[in-house]
Amino acid sequence: MQRIRLRYAKRGPLRFTSHRDFARAFERALRRAGAPIAFSQGFTPHPKISYASAAPTGVGSEAEYLEIGLQAPVDPAQLRAALDAALSPGLDVLDAVVAPEGGGGSLADRIDASRWLIELPMIEPEIARQAVEAFLAADEVLVERMTKQGKRTFDARNPVAFFAVTKESGAPSGANAAPCAIIDLVVRQVTPAVRPDDVLSGLRVVAGLEPPVPPRVTRLAQGSLTPRGEIVDPLDADREDAPIGGR
Incomplete structure (x- = not known):
């Protein structure tokens, strides 16, 4: 009935969380938050969660994205806060918007570039x-x-x-x-x-x-790259339908 798109961050020691570890933690957070998650059909139903271009293990990020399907509509701001509270500090849900019903393309369709900050000590x-x-x-x-x-x-x-x-x-x-x-x-x-x-x-x-010494790498943004070299947040196109504030 509803699709929610989320932006989350991996910070501090939690940057060493693998994508598989985060996926397990996020599914537990959905249950703790009481989100009415939808499941796929078939013999082995899975929660309807799709991830877009996850950062490598060991890399921090301020711009990770995923989309979830829900069985019933929820307020995206309340869901963001509940999921953020259910996840460990360092795995932070920053933003949430309702995906348009008429399509509008997937999150992956809106991502063609990433901006990175690389620190090289010594x-x-x-x-x-x-x-x-x-x-x-x-x-x-x-x-x-x-x-x-x-x-x-x-x-x-x-x-x-x-x-x-x-x-x-x-x-x-x-x-x-x-x-x-x-x-x-x-x-x-x-x-x-x-x-x-x-x-x-x-x-x-x-x-x-x-x-x-090993460099410290953080993804600052990902999205579509404009001719001026700016990266457009893939959630921006949905904000007119579902504006919300992050933390």
Whole structure:
């Protein structure tokens, strides 16, 4: 009877939650919240939940999306609050809207790019800037990654729409503080998907940049990429029918 689209975040230590772990936690949260979830037909009914482009394990995110089907209409703001309260802190439900009855396309149809923030501790911003410039100057940056089909080689350069070291980079306060380069990255969605770790592999290929400690990666947004380089939230098209506030 009703479809609700949600945006949620993975923060702090909960960024290490795998997609499967989150799916189990979310189904439990639906039961605790008393949501009238709809189920598929057949011998093994499953709750009607569809996920859109989940972030890799170990990556934080402020922009994860899913859609649920309900047997009865609910107020999206109340559902958002109930689900948020039922999930562990760090798995935070930020927004909810009612999906249009007449279609309007799936969430996946509205996502063609993601914006990422990559923190590189122990890397001087100027060194990172030179590596980024070398990456952008290349016509092609071939990297390897193990996939379900085996080891694949693909171009990490072409899907990159924006790549820069931010002004926030530098050493934190304190005389002995270590430097930290912070990178702003926008990647178009392609097949196979190019992820931030692939782009970091590309920096190693073109400039020999090898972070001494694991980088910290956060997805800031995902949606449709405009000609001006902005990313449109996939829930925005539904807000006229079901405006709601997040926290």
